[in-house]
Amino acid sequence: MTRRHNRTRAERGIPEATVARLPVYLRALHSLQERGVATVSSEELATAAGVNSAKLRKDLSHLGSYGTRGVGYEVEYLVYQISRELGLTQDWVVAIIGVGNLGRALAGYGGFASRGFRVAALLDADESVVGERISGLTVRHIDDLESVVAEQGVSIAVLATPAAAAQSLCDRVVAAGVTSVLNFAPVVLSVPEGVDVRKVDLSIELQILAFHEQRKAGGPGEGGWAGELDGPGDRPRGEGPPGTKQYIEAVEA
């Protein structure tokens, strides 16, 4: 919040929206780097990252003044600066909790190893998967969670468990000292101050798409304005507007 030195810039506090875009810029830069491009303008990089150039420049300006006026940005240098800002110049030890379909997919995901993330452990409660070897790691029993976290120095836990198990496992990893959690289970996790949680939720994404899809087709419901004037009083109870699937009964997965 308050400045605590004479920091020339960056000044402790990059906007969250900017932080969320830095990885995108970084990926675009890597791709340029592979193609042997040495220098890039804000316009070009912005296009590659799918944003407009003003936003890109403003974002980068939060890190410092790393461009050259009249020229652009040196790709390699910018890659380094963004990597450093994101904390990718050091390794982060990751544990994946839950080795179902998703956990396996994550364990095999190349993107982990490539950028400073080292998967050090796979854990599961199911005896029948414990001991199995996946992507070079032996699945360990969830009882070992605390010792694994301590021994390996895990700082990021990836939760790929059923919803019902997520909160209590989250509590355990946090108690064991993990301060960042990436949650794939469809639940809202509560964690103490100082612990960061990020959520990846397929079904939420689909529902957002459905909203826009419906809108393209014209208004909510089937015929557009079912229930328009219903103040409390003429509420549909137990049935939707004619022709619609009624309510939603299925259980959460």
Added chain:
Amino acid sequence: MTRRHNRTRAERGIPEATVARLPVYLRALHSLQERGVATVSSEELATAAGVNSAKLRKDLSHLGSYGTRGVGYEVEYLVYQISRELGLTQDWVVAIIGVGNLGRALAGYGGFASRGFRVAALLDADESVVGERISGLTVRHIDDLESVVAEQGVSIAVLATPAAAAQSLCDRVVAAGVTSVLNFAPVVLSVPEGVDVRKVDLSIELQILAFHEQRKAGGPGEGGWAGELDGPGDRPRGEGPPGTKQYIEAVEA
């Protein structure tokens, strides 16, 4: 922006931030419903959804006036209204493109079927998986993409392919008439006006966590302010500050 009728509320145009939270509220409501709760206050629901109550009320107010002052919201009714707003009172036909680890995990994900999303097809380019049966569906060859989209009336495509294939497959599904894409490949997709794309990106999420994790440990880089005073001129070229992993060489996954 300007009102264009005497619409009592909703007024065409729910803020994007609100849309993104509606699925969370919906999930919390379903969970209350399962526990037999009939009525809920904004305070309770907000807690369950992990937001504050003012935000929840403001969000719901964009849909209409569905609460009762002094009492709260009727769970069942609110479930219905949010579902309708999100377009979940109708079925959406989904095709999953790419049947690797991730595609399989997605195909088996219960959250699909449960809320108005019907996976109608699995497609892959790899001959060795074509014909395989997964979660009740036979994997079809990617050559059939256009006909599958047309026959099944697919409106949402889920891309779970390698990065290199994503854009051209995206082009194909869009050309075939799909107007919503959920992209798991680590690339920025470009699509024509009117097509919605949402991105789920593991490695971005991890990088955001790393940023905050690093911050907890105190400042970027190892020793805090490597390159502090470097205006252009004394840039590190080809090496990072002492002791840091240098640059990032690995390829994108």
Added chain:
DNA sequence: CCATGTGAACTAATTCACAGCG
């Protein structure tokens, strides 16, 4: 009397537009 619904105040994020530097 209590919890919703909402103007008003505030904070964050985006976009504009141009000064200024290489």
Added chain:
DNA sequence: CGCTGTGAATTAGTTCACATGG
């Protein structure tokens, strides 16, 4: 001259706080 970097203007989102109505 061409591009970055950035104040200023705008727009979006959040939070406050309370009038309102069941």
